[in-house]
């Protein structure tokens with residue numbers, strides 16, 4: 001255990017040059033960052049507007065092409081409500097697919113984790129609308145046929161193969177949403193959850209025949225049919241291209257192979273990869289990729305892993321802490337093993353900086369993207385301040401490299417080791433809390449900084465909350481989540 005004073009904070013380096021006034025580099029780099037940020041905001045607005053417009057257009061097309069005329073009387077109104085719910089649900093399901101397709105524009109605009117979070121948020125409303133679609137149509141048709149809901153359900157289910165497949169799709173999507181609920185997901189092995197999740201593609205696809213054949217909503221030759229076919233092609237095309245074709249081409253072009261595995265600590269290894277033409281790979285320090293290591297023991301589990309140093313022309317380095325069986329097997333990778341790659345992904349890089357100063361706060365293995373980000377940033381004296389946090393001296397992975405980089409860039413690195421005090425909601429060590437250390441004391445330029453945070457989930461959330469409380473605007477807080 002470290003001594004209590006060392007537990008608080010110790011400067012790991014001193015500024016190379018004393019820094020007082022922001023020099024001229026601020027204005028130049030700042031202009032570029034402002035332009036980039038405006039561009040991202042414009043893309044974000046356009047993408048969100050496109051998603052909502054597609055839902056609105058789907059409903060408007062229905063009403064414009066005769067839906068309004070048939071929405072009369074109790075059965076007509078209930079049936080129309082059921083159709084609208086189904087159209088909105090299907091549109092949202094396709095938006096969800098696009099969000100997980102890893103489309104470069106979406107990744108560059110929002111980041112992969114935010115796209116996934118949006119995908120998760122839409123899941124429950126989409127399923128509710130789908131259930132409403134089934135219930136309302138059953139009631140609406142029942143009202144017009146004079147059949148009770150149970151008989152009507154049976155009639156619909158057995159009407160033809162298209163309808164049976166539509167019910168199957170509904171059941172599959174219910175299974176996907178249920179396994180995504182936090183409580184259930186935590187109990188499932190990642191691979192099982194992932195496999196069930198892949199079923200959602202089938203769930204959406206098996207419902208297509210009933211959409212095209214049932215009723216006159218998407219009748220042949222209508223604008224609605226063209227609109228929906230275009231949406232399906234767009235969503236499934238995005239998945240096919242960005243999740244299958246591009247990764248295949250990327251892996252073939254760069255032909256990554258394991259060059260060696262280096263032990264960093266008892267439970268941490270660095271995996272050195274060698275590849276070709278990495279200047280075309282387009283990776284930035286701070287980003288991650290999804291790696292699959294083609295050995296008999298590891299090929300079936302892909303891992304998202306950040307680069308732990310800035311990619312060079314022919315080399316990549318990953319630093320991995322053993323968490324479960326999958327990462328444990330990575331510690332024994334043989335030299336020469338082929339590695340396929342999806343990526344690079346993520347906005348945890350200096351491309352998303354908006355402020356003159358760079359602040360980074362990391363804990364444990366969360367140091368990896370920050371290490372690469374610092375290496376890939378052209379730092380000016382005084383620009384970067386880094387706080388390295390660890391529960392104990394055994395978790396100080398890559399600290400010497402980070403402090404070296406910060407020092408070379410004329411910045412300041414601090415360390416804070418020691419566990420958090422019991423019963424206090426804080427991300428700091430007990431000693432730091434006792435000495436009333438605050439973010440503003442560690443980072444004098446905090447409010448003029450972009451803050452990059454990476455570490456265990458609940459810890460990182462506390463750091464982000466502390467930053468917001470200190471006055472850092474949300475768009476300047478960049479969190480990398482290792483739990484996806």
Ligand SMILES: Cc1cc2nc3c(=O)[nH]c(=O)nc-3n(C[C@H](O)[C@H](O)[C@H](O)COP(=O)(O)OP(=O)(O)OC[C@H]3O[C@@H](n4cnc5c(N)ncnc54)[C@H](O)[C@@H]3O)c2cc1C
Pocket residue numbers: 190191288301302303304305306307319320321322323324325326327328365368369481482483484
């Ligand atoms: C963007 C990102 C960057 C990461 N960078 C690093 C890094 O630099 N160094 C490092 O040590 N770890 C990193 N991780 C975490 C790493 O991916 C997991 O620790 C690892 O995949 C766990 O696999 P496992 O089989 O050992 O454990 P398991 O027991 O199978 O999984 C443990 C947890 O890891 C997550 N996980 C597992 N596989 C995947 C997957 N294919 N996709 C998404 N999440 C998965 C799940 O949330 C799961 O609950 C990163 C994760 C993400 C999302």
